[in-house]
Amino acid sequence: MKTVTFEVFRYDPDKDKEAYYDTFQVELRRPGYLLLDALNQIKWELDPTFTYRRSCREGVCGSDGINVNGVNMLSCMTKVEDLGSDHLVIQPLPGMNVMRDLVTDVDDFFNKFITVKPYIIRKSPNPDKEIYQSPEDRKLLDGLYECILCGCCSSSCPSFWADKKYLGPNAFLRAWRYIVDSRDEGAEERLPILNDKHGVWRCHTIYNCVEACPKELNPTDAIVKIRKMLLDQQI
Numbered sequence: 001m002k003t004v005t006f007e008v009f010r011y012d013p014d015k016d017k018e019a020y021y022d023t024f025q026v027e028l029r030r031p032g033y034l035l036l037d038a039l040n041q042i043k044w045e046l047d048p049t050f051t052y053r054r055s056c057r058e059g060v061c062g063s064d065g066i067n068v069n070g071v072n073m074l075s076c077m078t079k080v081e082d083l084g085s086d087h088l089v090i091q092p093l094p095g096m097n098v099m100r101d102l103v104t105d106v107d108d109f110f111n112k113f114i115t116v117k118p119y120i121i122r123k124s125p126n127p128d129k130e131i132y133q134s135p136e137d138r139k140l141l142d143g144l145y146e147c148i149l150c151g152c153c154s155s156s157c158p159s160f161w162a163d164k165k166y167l168g169p170n171a172f173l174r175a176w177r178y179i180v181d182s183r184d185e186g187a188e189e190r191l192p193i194l195n196d197k198h199g200v201w202r203c204h205t206i207y208n209c210v211e212a213c214p215k216e217l218n219p220t221d222a223i224v225k226i227r228k229m230l231l232d233q234q235i
Helices: 035-046 107-115 135-139 158-162 169-179 187-194 208-212 219-234
Strands: 003-010 020-027 065-068 071-074 087-091 098-100
Touching: 003 035, 020 035, 071 208, 107 169, 169 187, 169 219, 187 219, 208 219
Parallel strands: 003 087
Antiparallel strands: 003 020, 065 071, 065 087
16 A cells, blocks of 8 residues: 655644644555545544545535645545655645635635626616527636636736735636626626726736646636727727
8 A cells, every 4th residue: 555745734823833844644545545535534543633624525616725746736636646746745725824724714815706796797677587598608608607716726826926906817717707698797897897906917827827727727818808808998
């Protein structure tokens, strides 16, 4: 049975003056052993005080984003063997305040998400039946709606780290998802929010967010399209 060394970020604000790292030897007990399996093994068998987020185990809830050897990922979607290393450094997502161990404070992340009004806005009177959407219009949402709000993209972004008011790639992706939705009539409310010094113009198109996304979405593409829409309106 193969053993992998896990060097894990630890911090308990109730007793620690600063963060430190604990080292654990984790057994890979079956083929396809997930990072989440390894974290569970540490908590359930080695140190019950170890703290991290987990829920669905299916790559749906987005709660278990972590940083492994400098790369953001979901623990429930990543096989330890696929990382190709016998020594893994496990840290919380960067750019977020740490509450304890791998658990970060996500309030700021979700507040920025809410800022872009991530819901359908209607100005027309409500119809008597559902709003029809053609297959072609529906297809425009592919690659946009699948976001699970894990924070891997925003926490991989240097602009997000440096500018605490920067909305971040997650918020921009979700804004574009509703702007292009044929049922939505709220673009004029969202675009002024996005056309801000802490908005889409703060992106430096380095594509960290694209590489970090576990759903293989492309926030940078959404940012570029929002910029084009803003420029087209000014011409």
